[in-house]
Amino acid sequence: MNATTPSDARWVPWRVAPTSGFVVDDPTGMGDVEIAQTDERQFVVRNAFRFSDPAVEAYLVTQLVERGLTEAAARGAVDAARTFVPSDDNPTDLASIPRFLRWFENPYGLHSLAALIHDELITGTANSGALGSDTLSDRFFREMMRASGVPWLKRWIMWSAVALRTRWVAGGWRRLSVVVWLVLSVIGICTAVGSSGALLLDWTWPTSSPAISLVLSLLLIFIAAPLWGRQWAASLVAAVAALWILPAAIVAYFAYALYLLSEKVARTAGLT
Known part of the structure; x- marks a missing residue:
């Protein structure tokens, strides 16, 4: 695994949506997210980024405290959840949108960084991501899209799609x-x-x-x-x-x- 932890990162607003709360580790100061294509369908993100919105972060912390975490542990979980750290062994297809639905939305767009963070929070096992709750991760995804400027109906439709997946994977x-x-x-x-x-x-x-x-x-x-x-x-x-x-x-x-x-x-x- 080749991961880069942005300890001395130069955080600048994401170029695509500067007021979204997303900031990027970009030494050039342009706010670009560097993505390299590794095969026909997969990409690797080369620089770190994170999402910051005090109201959303406070909501997530409150939810985790209500689920039994201490406030310090909840804050640590939220900080981990809102930060994307790139690694070569973690390729992505950007937003996982079936080909026959791409007339409605593309795999990339204003939702791109929200989708990348959401993919990190949703693992192969239910409720095993940084927030410990796929349902809460889905809600976080919707809030990140809101901050990024994704229109109301589109982000709620995309939220309903991931929520449906969450209930299906939960089983039982x-x-x-x-x-x-x-x-x-x-x-x-x-x-x-x-x-x-x-x-x-x-x-x-x-x-x-x-x-x-x-x-x-x-x-x-x-x-x-x-x-x-x-x-x-x-x-x-x-x-x-x-x-x-x-x-x-x-x-x-x-x-x-x-x-x-x-x-x-x-x-x-x-x-x-």
Whole structure:
């Protein structure tokens, strides 16, 4: 492992979002984050950076103290969590956004440094990062994006995506709750689309009152929200966003699959 601890770092505001609270160890004084591509998909960050926002830090410390840490230990955990120290054996793909969703957001942008820190906090084992809580790490991710200027709806959608992952990885009843929520979401989306079509486009609908079906499908969003526990707000955002993100994502997924198939056919035909 080749890690660099920024003991005498020259911290300057991040060039991309100077008022975000992110500062970079950049000897040139430009505030650039140096990233080297190591293979087709992976990159290595070459210089350290950290996030500073007194209100966010105080919130994290309070949460950790409530979970049983001493204030000194909580402060140490927060300091470790908000600081990115580069190492050659820790490559990154930047923000892990599937190809078929990159019409919505790229792997890089105003969220880049927040995503890199969040990736460091989310390890292979649940709740084993610097904050000791994947749920709290997800909340920290959202707050860093807010400070970086990521628009409200986009950062909440991205937060709901990582929150869904957190509940799934936790396993047990939390994973079961995700499965139940997904089933209810599919039912709700299908009902909302079908009843809306019946009201606006005179589609055939199995009940005599599509308006009631539409209201019930919208209420289902709130009924299913507690399945996400403390992150119930992420459930509401995910349910609403799914109405327009999911159809577009499905189209993009199959379009990309068709492209991959075309490339395979070209290789089989000997085209290079």
